[in-house]
Amino acid sequence: MNFSSKLLENAVNEFSALPGIGQKTALRLVLHLLNQPNAEVEKFSNALTVLKRDIRFCEVCFNISDHPVCQICNSIKRDKSLVCVVEDTRDVMAIENTGTYQGVYHVLGGLISPMDGVGPSDLTIDRLVERVSMGGIKEVILAISATMEGDTTIFYLYKKLKDSGIQISTIARGIAFGGELEYVDEITLGRSIATRIPYENSLAR
Amino acid sequence: MNFSSKLLENAVNEFSALPGIGQKTALRLVLHLLNQPNAEVEKFSNALTVLKRDIRFCEVCFNISDHPVCQICNSIKRDKSLVCVVEDTRDVMAIENTGTYQGVYHVLGGLISPMDGVGPSDLTIDRLVERVSMGGIKEVILAISATMEGDTTIFYLYKKLKDSGIQISTIARGIAFGGELEYVDEITLGRSIATRIPYENSLAR
Structure with missing residues (x-):
């Protein structure tokens, strides 16, 4: 792409380095941000900086958490x-x-x-x-x-x-609920027969 | 979505406010950035801040440009x-x-x-x-x-x-080069007949 501005090109390159974002999509996103008020763009880039700087992981389970121990590990339930x-x-x-x-x-x-x-x-x-x-x-x-x-x-x-x-x-691996047998791949179908379970067990909640 | 972290939620919300980016994609992008080194994320959010702060538009044609008058308006060619x-x-x-x-x-x-x-x-x-x-x-x-x-x-x-x-x-509006007549919509086809041009003119480069 021929960019008319180096600043624009830099921003587009940063976006297109993200997974699944090509140059055209990146350009669309950058132009959208350009049309937003200054405060919005500030908020966007701040959210990223703060996230990367202040992100913590739960000391017990290593899930992303704002506290030393996450809500789930902390719950008595x-x-x-x-x-x-x-x-x-x-x-x-x-x-x-x-x-x-x-x-x-x-x-x-x-x-x-x-x-x-x-x-x-x-x-x-x-x-x-x-x-x-x-x-x-x-x-x-x-x-x-x-x-x-x-x-x-x-x-x-x-x-x-x-x-x-x-x-x-x-x-458990097998056929998804709602899945039709004829569309299931051979490996999943074969394994789901080999690892069949008693009907009563399939009713477990 | 139930986020385990407010910081994560903020960043995901900023991304999903972009056109064509849903919450799942936003989460994927944010987690990707989280896995990058600090300097990379800094570069990303800087590129946006600088773009928004320093962006200029050509005084003549209003195209995005790093200079007061863009390369195209400045070209003697x-x-x-x-x-x-x-x-x-x-x-x-x-x-x-x-x-x-x-x-x-x-x-x-x-x-x-x-x-x-x-x-x-x-x-x-x-x-x-x-x-x-x-x-x-x-x-x-x-x-x-x-x-x-x-x-x-x-x-x-x-x-x-x-x-x-x-x-x-x-x-000119009409049928795209390589386009097959049977797949062209009625309005385009109808108008392309009404606004037909002499064959010699169609050879113009």
């Missing part, structure tokens, strides 16, 4: 003996939205991915092992995506935790 | 008697990319849109009339989108300029 291990804060939000989970979380901060240079030491795995070894935890649920990186991470976590004597589970 | 009127800087970039236009521009800064509260006085229409009245301009090309707002703006500009004695043209 949550079952501290049940820990759900997830990739990032988006997964916590998704599970919280179901409104059915009463345990606490452990946020890994990513998945093991040698291709992207992410090893176990870049994640909060050691802290999870520590948490488990401190006692009081009965079950760890690995609620991690069914991708290659996810499976690698699950396998690594299982190896690390299997001698601690606690129950280790993974979330 | 451009034909100053031919002025192409466009909505915003994106249109200037699109026309410049064709590599075929040798005249100069006039950037309106928007289109007349009573629904959005944009009237003629919010645009640089008066400055265009002034520019024409100062003499030296032979033709004004209205290169404006074929939308309701665009047509309203074209009609208003035509009324304002028609007594100035200069040639007023609009860009």
